[in-house]
Amino acid sequence: MFTHDYVKRGVLPVIGGSCKLRRNGVHTFSLTVDGGSALWQRFDKDWRVTIHDEGERLLSGVPLKIVETAEGGVVTSELTGESDMTWLKDMITLPDPSKAANDQGGEAYWNRKGAAGVLIRDLVNANVGPSARSEYRRPLVIGDVANGPDGTINSRFKPVLDEVAVLAETAGLTVDIVQDDNLKRSVLTVVEGRDFARRVRLSHGNGGIESHSFTLEAPTVTSVLVAGQGEGSERTLKLSHGNENSWGFRSLQFQDRRDTDDQKELDAAGTDTLTEGQERASVSLTVNDTPGRMFGRDYWLGDTVTVQLSTGVNITDTVQMAEVSWDENGRTVKVQVGPTAEDEDQPRDVKEINKLWKAVRGLQTR
Incomplete structure (x- = not known):
């Protein structure tokens, strides 16, 4: 167990527990602790937890709920919480991360193109990392980042984790944030998966x-009408088709993209909607x-x-x-x-x- 500023204060007297680890998501944990232990009595609500298994660190994070139970003279405490990846879940993408959340009039979207790993790094860094505004900055440093294939992001007020997960999954990358005891910070890593198809x-x-x-599952859309800038009959319209299927399903949907009149971006918007609604x-x-x-x-x-x-x-x-x-x-x-x-x-x-x-x-x- 560690203080909120990463100072070690001993080992939690854990009786049992579990954790759920999610690729490109928030890990969760639940620990049953000896409530009568002097070590547990020192634990404060804002302290940190790291969980190890077979010599490997699985996660680091903070508790969100503590339940103490006394029965037959025995006191136990149930500690549940989330990993440091929750920092990405608890922050939205700001079009201009250098400005306050209520002062976002200049830039309509945070729009970038490039290697997916670099986009993830820059997005996290700007919103919750070392380059973020002080009120949103977390004790986070940027670690090893694999580039991966090229990707794009066009985001406004969406959970950072959602955007990171889409970029990572599409590029075949795995993102995590885990505590480094020596740095007294948590470290963002973006790695490529290893091919153990023969080994495992x-x-x-x-x-x-x-x-x-x-x-x-059948698809949910087969045609998309994307509307760009303009009003009424003056709006730019782009019709995209796809998702041919053997279910006999057909659906035309509308997508509003008043933020752009660029034909490539309108085409991409239609393609993205078709991809999201494809046969599963x-x-x-x-x-x-x-x-x-x-x-x-x-x-x-x-x-x-x-x-x-x-x-x-x-x-x-x-x-x-x-x-x-x-x-x-x-x-x-x-x-x-x-x-x-x-x-x-x-x-x-x-x-x-x-x-x-x-x-x-x-x-x-x-």
Whole structure:
């Protein structure tokens, strides 16, 4: 445990607990603590927590809720909270981050183009990092940042985390903020996932798979009418089509883009809306640790692993989420591979999932 300014004050007397780690999201934790411990009595509400597992630091953050319970002369405290990534969730994108939130009349949007990792770095730095205004600045430094492919951002008053997550997912990057004890700050990192498709193989045979499911969804839009600047009949209109599908679904939607009259930006707006409303397909996999491959030690969020279903179908995808828990019986881990219910804006390739789905159904009906 650490003070709010990162001074170590000992180790929390934890009885058990759990944490949920989300790729490009806010990690959460819940810890049961010996409420009668002198160390716990020193803990203050604004102090910090770091959680380690198998020698690896999983997260750092602060408590948001403390519940103390006394029963049979035994006092326990339940400590729940969020990781430092919550700083991005708790801040909105300002068109001009150098000005106060109520003085944003000059710039309509924070608009940038370039390498996705650099855009993430600059967005975080300007809004909550070292370059942010004092009232929004967090004890954050910029660490290693992978460039990744090019991306764009055109944002105004949206949660910083939402914009960061979209940029990172599209570029195949993983973003996190974790405390550095020596720097007495938390560090933003943007990394590329490692390809462990051959090295990490999980199956029913080695105990690595707990469950799997397939989901197929029709698209929500097939045509978009984008309206640019102007009034009434003078407005610039751009019609975009896409999302051909086998569901027999058709839908025309309207998108208001009064902020621009640039044809490329209007085209991009229509394309983005079609992409967001495309046909969705996902494979949900829950996997466990195996004796030879442990989450945290051997692979991490954003890494690519291979899962072999009992039907013989192999799925190679990204680690998106992990739940780690500790109690008197030891340690348990559940890992989510591929898009999750919390990650519906990033669907897998529909043709790929349809192929897998048909393969599984064919094997199951033999």
